[in-house]
Amino acid sequence: MAVxxxxxxxxxxxxxxxxxxxxxxxxxxxxxxxxxxxTVFAFPIVAILEALLAIGTTLFLLLFSxxxxxxxxxxxxxxxxxxxxxxxxxxxxxxxxxxxxxxxxAGILVPGLVVLFLIALPYLDNDxxxxxxxxxxxxxxxxxxxxxxxxxxxxxxxxxxxEFMGLRGLGAASPAILQFVGPILxxxxxxxxxxxxxxxxxxxxxxxxxxxxxxxxxxAVVLTISGFxxxxxxxxxxxxxxxxxxxxxxxxx
Amino acid sequence: MxxxxxxxxxxxxxxxxxxxxxxxxxxNRSLVMxxxxxxxxxxxxVSRKSLRASSxxxxxxxxxxxxxxxxxxxxxxxxxxxxxxxxxxxxIIILQTKVxxxxxxxxxxxxxAHAMVLVVVLHMLRVFYTGAYKPPREFNWVVGVFLLxxxxxxxxxxxxxxxxxxxxxxxxxxxxxxGYAPLIGPKMxxxxxxGFEVGxxxxxxxxALHIMALPLxxxxxxxxxxxxxxxxxxxxxxxxxxxxxxxx
Numbered sequence: 446m447a448v449x450x451x452x453x454x455x456x457x458x459x460x461x462x463x464x465x466x467x468x469x470x471x472x473x474x475x476x477x478x479x480x481x482x483x484t485v486f487a488f489p490i491v492a493i494l495e496a497l498l499a500i501g502t503t504l505f506l507l508l509f510s511x512x513x514x515x516x517x518x519x520x521x522x523x524x525x526x527x528x529x530x531x532x533x534x535x536x537x538x539x540x541x542x543x544x545x546x547x548x549x550x551a552g553i554l555v556p557g558l559v560v561l562f563l564i565a566l567p568y569l570d571n572d573x574x575x576x577x578x579x580x581x582x583x584x585x586x587x588x589x590x591x592x593x594x595x596x597x598x599x600x601x602x603x604x605x606x607x608e609f610m611g612l613r614g615l616g617a618a619s620p621a622i623l624q625f626v627g628p629i630l631x632x633x634x635x636x637x638x639x640x641x642x643x644x645x646x647x648x649x650x651x652x653x654x655x656x657x658x659x660x661x662x663x664x665a666v667v668l669t670i671s672g673f674x675x676x677x678x679x680x681x682x683x684x685x686x687x688x689x690x691x692x693x694x695x696x697x698x
Numbered sequence: 699m700x701x702x703x704x705x706x707x708x709x710x711x712x713x714x715x716x717x718x719x720x721x722x723x724x725x726n727r728s729l730v731m732x733x734x735x736x737x738x739x740x741x742x743x744v745s746r747k748s749l750r751a752s753s754x755x756x757x758x759x760x761x762x763x764x765x766x767x768x769x770x771x772x773x774x775x776x777x778x779x780x781x782x783x784x785x786x787x788x789x790i791i792i793l794q795t796k797v798x799x800x801x802x803x804x805x806x807x808x809x810x811a812h813a814m815v816l817v818v819v820l821h822m823l824r825v826f827y828t829g830a831y832k833p834p835r836e837f838n839w840v841v842g843v844f845l846l847x848x849x850x851x852x853x854x855x856x857x858x859x860x861x862x863x864x865x866x867x868x869x870x871x872x873x874x875x876x877g878y879a880p881l882i883g884p885k886m887x888x889x890x891x892x893g894f895e896v897g898x899x900x901x902x903x904x905x906a907l908h909i910m911a912l913p914l915x916x917x918x919x920x921x922x923x924x925x926x927x928x929x930x931x932x933x934x935x936x937x938x939x940x941x942x943x944x945x946x
Contacts, residue, residue, distance in 0.1 A: 483745055483746050483747070484743040484744060484745050484746065485743065485744060485746060485749075486724065486727040486728070486742065486743055487727075487731055487737075487740045487741055487742060487743060487744045488721055488727045488730045488731055488737070488742075489721065489727075490744075490749060491740055491744060491749075492737070494749065494756070494759075495759055498756050498759050498760055498763060499763045499766075502760055502763045502764065502767070503763070503767060506767065506806050506809055506810055506813070507802075507806065509805075509809050510802055510805035510806045510809055511802070511805075513805070513809070514794075514801060514805055515804050515805045515807075515808035515809070516864060517790060517791075517794070517860055517862050517864075518862040518863040518864045519862060519863050520787045520861070520862060520863070521783075521787070521861045521862055521863055521865065521866035522863060522866070523866065523895065523896070523897075525863070526867065527863050527864070527867045530867035530868070530870065530871050531867075531868060531871065532868050532871045532872040532875070533853065533854060533857050533868055533872065534812075535815050535850055535853065535854075536850075536854070536872055536875070539875055540871060540875070543875065548875070548878035549878055549879070549880055551875075551878075552875040552876070552878035552879065552883075553878055553879045553880070553883070560843070560847070563843045564840055564843055566826075566831055566839065567831040567832060567833070567835070567836035567839045567840070568836060570831075570832065571832055571833050571836065572832065573829075573832040573833050573834075573934075575829055576828070576829035576830055576831075576832040576835075576934040576935075577828055577829065577830060577933065577934040577935030578828065578829060578935075579827055579828055580827055581829055589827070651829060655827075658826055662823070697864055697868070698808075698812060
């Protein structure tokens with residue numbers, strides 16, 4: 446009876462077969478490190494699943510389209526600005542940011558850094574050991590949950606603070622402070638505080654990325670919801686169910 | 699009957715279309731995948747885990763399906779839509795009121811566009827939180843980031859086309875954001891709009907980007923993206939799960 450080692454567990458020895466080493470070659474293949482696969486033939490199961498998804502998606506869209514018409518307002522009129530004038534919902538996070546800081550920050554630097562971070566991500570965190578596992582570990586899951594809660598609270602508080610009081614309310618007057626220094630400071634704090642906290646637990650790279658990505662994601666979600674749902678005439682905050690002038694944020698979808 | 703079927707499937711015409719037998723043997727199931735242009739993006743065999751809903755939620759497949767629905771409904775709308783500031787709005791009204799199922803086509807196109815942005819973002823979240831961007835999948839992650847940006851671009855350029863107040867001011871606000879970049883911002887905005895404000899030049903540019911340039915780029919990039927999934931070994935799943943084997 447062969448001794449159970451890691452290798453024999455991965456490649457169980459066939460009792461009726463003989464083995465011989467034929468040749469050693471350099472190089473890798475997608476199956477390197479995977480061992481005997483727990484696989485099935487893709488045909489027909491994959492084709493069936495894809496067909497089901499296609500039918501489901503189409504049916505859902507069809508039903509939704511029967512229930513709700515795409516919006517169409519009056520003919521475009523360059524002389525008559527709508528109030529509020531909003532970008533499509535997926536750019537509302539940017540437009541919301543524009544309310545709080547200098548356009549160069551909100552329109553260029555922040556989105557530029559986010560895209561750069563996304564592109565650089567797999568090169569910053571390149572240890573494949575824990576790939577394929579949701580949140581890497583239970584610790585990773587905790588990091589994501591706490592970061593999401595923290596960002597949700599802080600981001601919502603920052604939006605409220607800027608709307609109802611702002612740095613101006615604290616006595617700041619110089620545009621440089623209002624539009625650059627203040628927002629940058631808040632941004633650094635937003636990301637820096639949880640990172641500093643995490644640092645004490647000696648995180649690995651994946652955990653740092655989990656934190657940064659979650660801060661960006663939840664910020665984007667909060668900013669989008671705030672901009673899309675809570676901003677009414679004059680881009681001021683109102684409860685979405687009680688907008689002035691009969692404005693309905695959903696009508697701009 | 700059996701004879702008839704046999705003689706059809708044995709005919710030269712049939713065998714020129716289907717270069718394999720009935721897919722009930724391993725070799726024929728492999729050949730289905732490798733001899734069919736649409737199937738060949740898939741691997742011959744897939745891991746059981748990748749078929750589980752909780753592994754991917756099917757988001758990549760749904761995004762592809764939405765892209766196909768958008769292409770089909772988009773082509774139908776193109777038979778009626780006129781990309782001129784004089785006629786665009788009227789052509790949408792005609793599409794909605796005079797064309798059989800015109801309103802339905804437009805509704806489906808609109809809602810599929812919103813759904814696609816949402817689904818692509820969710821797909822990215824799934825890939826990120828399962829760590830599926832790590833080697834050897836770095837390149838495919840980057841392709842995915844560009845596909846996300848192109849999805850946003852395709853949706854945004856389509857937003858202008860109805861030429862109503864909603865689209866006009868949304869695009870005015872949206873392109874103003876692009877104009878804020880120091881030095882190149884105003885030039886970028888001018889290039890996008892073909893002028894200093896949203897007008898006929900902007901409409902035709904957005905139209906060309908929306909119906910041709912971006913869909914072509916996206917179809918190309920999506921093909922690379924899906925093919926790369928197979929080349930990178932399918933679903934990322936080293937470590938972690940019970941059926942995985944701990945090999946150093």
